[in-house]
Amino acid sequence: MALYTITFLGTMAYRPTESRTLVSTYVGTDDMHLMVDCGEGAQSRMVQAGITLGGEIIVFVSHKHAEHFLGLFGLAITMRVMAPEARLRVFAESETLARLQTVAKALDDRFVGGLTFEPFREGVFYENKTSTLQAFPLQHLVPSALLLLN
């Protein structure tokens, strides 16, 4: 059984406050870096929390509202410079992926080249030696998903 370290990087919707940034949660195990959403300010909060990323990073974007993903591109640019071997595998439903890919295309590929975008399917969409990730549809204003980590 894997030991998970969960760090709430941001817990705000729409706008940050003095003490809270936009939505993002980091889950670390011995063999996985997982980010559930990546709102603006996520990478600053990771620095403050002493979280160092590298290798494969799984990013699950729950839906297409901007506060759930605007931190992704700054993080990708930083990773390109600080850990060029790192790969950010971004999983999202199709409408969200389309929006993410539009933003990525507007940026220079030299800076966001470590990003890959993959649609998740309902059920298990990722697994490694110790963990699985499962997505479930969630009722929200737009197509959304809930993540189950086992």
Ligand SMILES: [Zn+2]
């Ligand atoms: Zn929303």
